[in-house]
Amino acid sequence: MHEPYLKAMAALLRRCQPRHDLYTVFGDCVEAMAIAIVNSVDLRKRDSREARYLDIVGRYQPDIVDLFPRVLAQLVHALEAGPGDVLGALFHDLELHSKARGQFFTPYTLSRFMAQVTIGNPESVKAIIGDHGFVTAMEPACGAGSMVVALAEAMRDIGINYQRHLHVTAIDIDPRAIHMAYVQLSLLHVPAHLMVGNSLSGEMREHWYTPAHILGGWNARLAHRRHHEPADEMLADASETPCSPFPVSRAAPPPRKPGASPPAMPRQLSLF
Known part of the structure; x- marks a missing residue:
């Protein structure tokens, strides 16, 4: 193709x-x-x-x-x-990758598989979007954006308009990788905030916002969710804050009693 x-x-x-x-x-x-x-x-x-x-x-x-x-x-x-x-x-x-530079990008076929695993049950994702309007995704080492593109494609395949109902935070330590990811996500109209930085230390040096993020008013949408939703639901939104790039860890919930309603699914889809 x-x-x-x-x-x-x-x-x-x-x-x-x-x-x-x-x-x-x-x-x-x-x-x-x-x-x-x-x-x-x-x-x-x-x-x-x-x-x-x-x-x-x-x-x-x-x-x-x-x-x-x-x-x-x-x-x-x-x-x-x-x-x-x-x-x-x-x-x-072009044979530009090398072990010395540590630059090997994930094959897209593998990214597609990981995206499907990340989504899990499509009905759960659709239910979250129905309740809250969108889901967020976090990619702490995005490379050229392979897994984010695959996630957008997987959402499209299950009938979700990712351009309206997905927001991505993506980080990579290599500026060249961020430039590659930014161009591709911009052309695919993926709402995203990309950062050149270290996901482990939380140090961020550059911020890149895709046209879909800016034109879609995502700063306001994300701020509204941070300020108007219960604190426990916001645990899934850590990626929206540059100083805290990873989702907040939570202890495993206690076993549910037979017949009890399942817990709410976090509204963040994590990619790795």
């Missing part, structure tokens, strides 16, 4: 060789895409991001800079053909 577009993207990027390092050009291309998208909707830090964009394109001759929008066009066509981790696949097809 994505193969023709992957080949076209790889062929375009390889034109930078031997004048430029392919790994560097790939990273600059994806960062330029991310900045172009975020600056169209998010005015916060727009000037500093624009300066960064000009710094990136200023490193290359016009023929190399011209490759960036052409790669983006192929990515758009690929995602229109069907959801998937296209940039993660491209990264591997």
